[in-house]
Amino acid sequence: MAEPAQSQDGGVEKLQGEVWQGTRDGKPGEGSLFYRLEFNADNNVEVTKQSGGFNKTETQKWSLNGDSVLIESLNGDEITDFDGASLAFVDSEEIRFSLDGDGFNIHKWYKYRAFAHVLFVLIGLMALNELCRRLKWSNYVLWFALPIVLIPLWSSYEITYWFKWVKLYSVVGAAALFTLIRFTKVGDMKWAKFGAGAFLAINISEAVMQDFSMGNLANVLNAIGGVLSIITLAGWAMIHADKSKQQDMIWPAMTTFWIIAYDVWNIVFVYLNFPGSATAQMMVLIAATLPSLFIKKGTWLQARAFTLAGSFMYYFSCPFMYESNVVPMPRNDELMLAAGAASFIINGIYAYVFFSKKFRQRQAVASA
Numbered sequence: 001m002a003e004p005a006q007s008q009d010g011g012v013e014k015l016q017g018e019v020w021q022g023t024r025d026g027k028p029g030e031g032s033l034f035y036r037l038e039f040n041a042d043n044n045v046e047v048t049k050q051s052g053g054f055n056k057t058e059t060q061k062w063s064l065n066g067d068s069v070l071i072e073s074l075n076g077d078e079i080t081d082f083d084g085a086s087l088a089f090v091d092s093e094e095i096r097f098s099l100d101g102d103g104f105n106i107h108k109w110y111k112y113r114a115f116a117h118v119l120f121v122l123i124g125l126m127a128l129n130e131l132c133r134r135l136k137w138s139n140y141v142l143w144f145a146l147p148i149v150l151i152p153l154w155s156s157y158e159i160t161y162w163f164k165w166v167k168l169y170s171v172v173g174a175a176a177l178f179t180l181i182r183f184t185k186v187g188d189m190k191w192a193k194f195g196a197g198a199f200l201a202i203n204i205s206e207a208v209m210q211d212f213s214m215g216n217l218a219n220v221l222n223a224i225g226g227v228l229s230i231i232t233l234a235g236w237a238m239i240h241a242d243k244s245k246q247q248d249m250i251w252p253a254m255t256t257f258w259i260i261a262y263d264v265w266n267i268v269f270v271y272l273n274f275p276g277s278a279t280a281q282m283m284v285l286i287a288a289t290l291p292s293l294f295i296k297k298g299t300w301l302q303a304r305a306f307t308l309a310g311s312f313m314y315y316f317s318c319p320f321m322y323e324s325n326v327v328p329m330p331r332n333d334e335l336m337l338a339a340g341a342a343s344f345i346i347n348g349i350y351a352y353v354f355f356s357k358k359f360r361q362r363q364a365v366a367s368a
Contacts, residue, residue, distance in 0.1 A: 022106035023276035025161035031273035050275040107324035117325035125287035139179040174199035197236030218340030225347035250298040
């Protein structure tokens, strides 16, 4: 057991001023839950709980009982998740929450390490994208071999939320398809081009269903933004592998405006539903957007699949790295609603521009 739990006085001294954080999979309609515990003097602890439809911070009481931490809510508190729970030290960096057969890990938080991890995710995924662009063999190792070889490891962790598993294998499958489009005759087949576009539409649809299932106004607004992203996809038949040395998969019809509107929608989706992952997932989006805008245009979908698949494989292989290094984003009910509205508005503007252009083109054809 960890040193903080050896004696009550020593433990109190050790925990005072420390911040601990943890994430757990919620029930249907909750998304993922994020907890932050800030231990203060006088046995006070600031308990923050965030989920899809919940965002509260309350001052509660904490104490030590042998090798466990006890946290008790006060009368009128809405956060009662720790009442009656066992919070046992695994070691000096980790506490195990257990209650009624449910459990998750709470990690000691280090500010600078957490920010360094965010940068690591960004830089690492950009490097992964370049690796997949330049070394053909790496694609077959990453997207065909490892997703099978690592199943025993991934299954050993307590990742139970269906959405995460669906996302993992849908994006890995897309990365595998894009590899075949780039390096084989599959790229000449219409079904493969359609499949590449369908991957993106399905990827958005999965999130839209999650948002609608939450039922909150912010989520519904963001879900509508996602629907607009889907219906404004165009030009999938032009997807092809170019003649460059890298044989990149190019989508010429993918516009910068659409990419930005999509990024806003996706960031808002994670922000609303998976608050413990929002900052890291923002880096995943940036890791795909920057190369496609400044290194090689037209490669956004390819980069999106590689970086998203890479991030999910990293999470499933080392969930503790993500969970122990969460950098929380500012979050309250007003900000959540503003985020949902922003997604709705920017995707609405793009949809207006998109369909106005289509209308003018049809008028021009009719006039001719």
